[in-house]
Amino acid sequence: MSEFHAKLYEARGQKVVAALKKNGFDALYVPSAAFAVDKVLGFVYPSAKVGFGGSATIKSMNIQERAASKGAIILDHNKPGLSPEEKMEIMRAQLTCDVFISSANAVTMEGYLFNVDGNGNRVAALSFGPKKNVVVAGINKVVRNLDEAYERMKAYAAPLNNIRLQKPNPCVSSGYCADCAFPTRICRIYHILRRKPSLSDFTVIIVGEELGF
Numbered sequence: 001m002s003e004f005h006a007k008l009y010e011a012r013g014q015k016v017v018a019a020l021k022k023n024g025f026d027a028l029y030v031p032s033a034a035f036a037v038d039k040v041l042g043f044v045y046p047s048a049k050v051g052f053g054g055s056a057t058i059k060s061m062n063i064q065e066r067a068a069s070k071g072a073i074i075l076d077h078n079k080p081g082l083s084p085e086e087k088m089e090i091m092r093a094q095l096t097c098d099v100f101i102s103s104a105n106a107v108t109m110e111g112y113l114f115n116v117d118g119n120g121n122r123v124a125a126l127s128f129g130p131k132k133n134v135v136v137a138g139i140n141k142v143v144r145n146l147d148e149a150y151e152r153m154k155a156y157a158a159p160l161n162n163i164r165l166q167k168p169n170p171c172v173s174s175g176y177c178a179d180c181a182f183p184t185r186i187c188r189i190y191h192i193l194r195r196k197p198s199l200s201d202f203t204v205i206i207v208g209e210e211l212g213f
Contacts, residue, residue: 001209006031009139009208016142017206019111024196026203027111036136036207037061043099043132043203046071051094053102053122054078056164057136057212063101072099077121091121100130103212104137104204105157106149113193113204114149116158118186126193133202138211146192153177158187160213 001009013029020027030036040063044050050072052064068074075097077090094100102122106114113135117123126133143149154177162172167186170178177187196202 006208012142013139013206013208016107016109016111017204019109020107020204020206021111023111023194024202025111026201027206028203029206029208031208033061033138033207033209033211036205037063037066039203039205040101040134040136041066041070043134044070044072048072048098049075049093051075051097051100051125051130053100053125055101055103055136055212057103057138058101060211061136067101091119094121095125095129097125097130099132099134100125101134101136102126104135104141106141106143106152107137107204107206108146108149109142109144110146112146112149114146114153115191116153116187117189117191120189123189123191126191127197128199131201133200135202135204136207136211137204138207138209140210141212142206153187157213162186 010029017027017029030039044067050067052058064074064076075090075094077087104113105116115123143152158177159171159175162169165186167184169182169184170180
């Protein structure tokens with residue numbers, strides 16, 4: 001990354017951090033994923049029950065494996081070999097875990113967190129339940145406002161997530177959300193946090209790199 005882009009990312013990141021703080025979130029900017037990993041793992045401790053929101057960002061940082069190496073109890077509903085009943089049990093356990101780690105589909109310059117879910121387990125945990133919520137978002141997810149957040153979801157996040165999850169929905173071939181009525185649709189719950197939930201301990205980490213989608 002050039003020095004120019006590093007400074008540009010930091011300026012943008014610090015502005016959204018200021019907006020997040022104004023909205024009640026604990027928020028900080030870090031220049032790289034390596035710094036973000038250290039910050040996230042600072043909230044993890046031995047025997048802590050740690051849940052994950054199925055994030056490509058978090059997966060790319062190997063946080064789950066690193067949390068496990070610290071002695072945390074990992075609540076992974078995507079673990080291979082789980083029955084539907086076991087997967088549901090883990091998703092419910094994540095709602096009352098010690099630390100819930102996820103990303104966001106978009107973070108606005110107004111300091112809002114925007115997410116779209118299929119099952120709702122991620123946004124439920126982001127709203128209430130876990131003792132600690134940690135959201136990590138790359139600078140590529142920072143947008144001006146909610147209109148841009150919706151557009152980012154339709155033109156980018158939704159198609160890529162459908163490809164990742166191998167869903168046969170129209171956006172996979174068209175590259176753009178068609179607001180489909182397919183039974184396999186994953187965009188079902190639209191969630192906006194305009195302020196930090198009143199009873200939540202909530203940290204947002206903005207990273208000066210492009211992470212996830």
